[in-house]
Amino acid sequence: MTEIRLRNSMTRRVETLTPLKPEGGVRMYLCGPTVYDRAHLGNARPSILFDVLYRLLRYVSPENGWGAPVYVRNFTDVDDKINARAATEGRPIGEITAETTRWYLEDMAALGVLEPDHMPRATAYIPEMVAMIQTLLDEGHAYAAEGHVLFAVDSWRAHYGALSGRSVDDMIAGARVEVAPYKRNPMDFVLWKPSTDGEPAWPGPQVDGIEVSRGRPGWHIECSAMAKALLGETFDIHGGGNDLMFPHHENEIAQSCCANHTEQMAQIWLHNEMLQVEGKKMSKSLGNFFTVRDLLDQGVPGEVIRFVFLSTHYSKPMDWTARKAEEAEKTLRKWRAQTRGVTPGLLHPQIIDCLSDDLNTSGAIHELHQLSAAGDVTTLLASARLLGLMTEKLAGWEDVGPADGADLSRLDDLERNLFAMRARAKETKDFAPVDAMKSELMAAGVEVQMSKDGVVLKPTKEFDSDALLRITRQREKEV
Template sequence: MSLRIFNTLTRAVSEFSPAEPGHVRMYVCGMTVYDLCHLGHARSMIAFDVVQRWLKASGLRVTYVRNITDIDDKIIKRALDNGETIRHLTDRMIDALHEDADALGVQRPQHEPRATDYVPQMLSMIGTLEQKGLAYRAGNGDVNYAVRKFPGYGKLSGKSLDELNAGERVAVNTEEGGKHDPLDFVLWKSAKASEPGDAKWDSAFGSGRPGWHIECSAMACELLGQTFDIHGGGADLQFPHHENEIAQSEGANGQPFAHFWMHNGFINVDNEKMSKSLGNFFTIRDVLKVFDAETVRFFVVRSHYRSPLNYSDVHLNDAKGALKRLYTALQAVPPADVTIDWTEPMAARFKAAMDEDFGTPEAVAVLFELASEVNRSGSAERAGLLKALGGVLGLLQTDPTTFLQSGAGLDEADIQAQIQARADAKKAQNFAEADRIRNDLLARGIVLKDSAAGTTWEAAQ
């Protein structure tokens, strides 16, 4: 079975093959770096990390670009509020982004362009759009895109121009000397006297800075070509951001922009989208103070990337318990080093799941079946396959004992001393004392496990 992907542009699952045989070019919209990343950002990073991992596991070469927006109204305001330069703020936030992504097992993209490094390319594209009559200079100094002059506008969102509502970053009212139409969007923002010098660039359109949408069009075309294979991002970017990218890129180049458009679902809190603007977000760092990073990754991966995902401590605790079951199998049967044979029945089922629009829920189900098989058979080879397939999803690569004992909150030496004291009590037939020690440890988050080989422990769920 070949890979099939749900394409937002066609609203259907279609067979995927890269334009250049054996080489996938993929662009994913990244973060606006004015604050720490939240769990919604983590979902997008993990979702497309799994995508690029599976493409590579399928034998394809991947050129993966994920941009960084490092100039924006919110960035300028935050830098001014903090009394720091824009560059100092964005450098700090990019470092934090990398720390969070690394903790979650998200592999770095091949290219991570910063918007401020591609302003000349943006200006060149704006100039082309103006020459083609798709952009105009407004009386207030801005340069805007004339949406109604691009015949294909609305094809990604599937709505007519009259049905479309201006999005979060698109002004809904025309201003005197500004937009000709409420749906028009800014390509170049005229500099304001109150803005700091590091928020302005000189150009043929006057001093100013790029609009939000133009950066992705310019960077994607520069790094991947005028047409590439996959464009991804969160579902909230479908309109207006991605719709505007299509209008800009195809309007300037006369070529299809991306063949496949992929959008990951939201993370919700009480069925409402998690976002900074709504104030109901949890930063990745906040969550990692309570739950280990692999549990957070597993929480995301075991749901399909397009489905909504509800966040709660209950769901994270459930994910922790489920992941512990997989690690318990690997602890009991040390895995052998294996190379995945994709014709082997379990591996073939895993592959079929992933080839059907990156079906991670079904792929994770295969991992649990393998874990049950490992527990029954004690086979090191089956344990090795479990670990190898988990690795395709960025899971199960930690030492099992280390994972199972993580978050215990007690020193290893203290725990072992209590285990020995319990053993001594049992030997003296003081079973009341042995039970007291077990219950005391359990109350402190330590679960003892007795077997013929002795007593081991793990952190409680």
């Protein structure tokens, strides 16, 4: 039995995970992206966090006598940002959401993120949302006003705010919410809103048998409806970035608990801290954000990005820096070289211990360093793979040299050439020509390794094919 402990944002304590239905497996829900644009780097953090948790649960569940974990991550494909983008680009909404969804899956795959068991799209669950809104209306937790349906915070006043540690009164005191005249309480939030021509619209909920409006769901309700449909009214783990705690998750809890008559929506709330860039939160309004794809296109391997994320505990802010990426790349290159052709062995127990202890990925990486230093490559490989590192899928970046066949044959010739030159120099004691040649090669982005037995020339990232060609031509002239 492996005890898994996670920090529950709701209680602000580290708690032992006990599945509500062990035989059905641990049920977890991660709030996925709104598909209107490329995922920025911050979007990757919860995905990687939940991916590690999912991998851990898949490994540990059989031994714990639990069923296989059930992991849901949604796509929110109905949202005003999507509508706005469609209008700007003059393209159909469906085209944009389909394209963005594909991008997201590609980008996450590049980071070694496994696909969840279910990836529901919000637009496929509109009837479930309307049903939930209908229940809230019928039972006095929601009201219709000017074609909107709003959740009445006062109907659940004693409970609202528990997750984020604030009371309704506190929030009203410092409220910066949109104060719409039709709201009974400024904290009330939209469950349903009317659509104008051209906006996506579905049949809405009713009051006294009359439809409130043809419209579309507000933000928040989609997660409540999809989680209920796929995981049930109460499940084990729910999470996302900590900026979702309020209002998104708070509102989900309010909707779900009121509509389902439950005490809690999820047992454990798991929130990751924000990603920062140069010490500031990456955000759209600050304009300092870049996408996962930007980094991949710049030649930062997905595995390197993943390693950088795993090296900081999820509950702490993480600064993305080029230097961290370089260090991670160096480490992974070394491990990849060490484990080339190796068959994975057994997992190191310490890895499980670290991950079970509130997903201490940084501690797990420490263990990997130990295994590497000890030369225990089979254990290193197996252990790294539980973290989603050193997998076959992510392989390839480390040895894809920029050199083509012609370059490699030139390097081959130069190796022999340089070895002969050095042998001569050892006798004449005049090493100047050898050193000159070496400098030229290094300038061309070639790593020069000389040992007793021979010379090895390896192209590096800075390899310059044209420069190599010049060196070869020069040599040919001289000879």
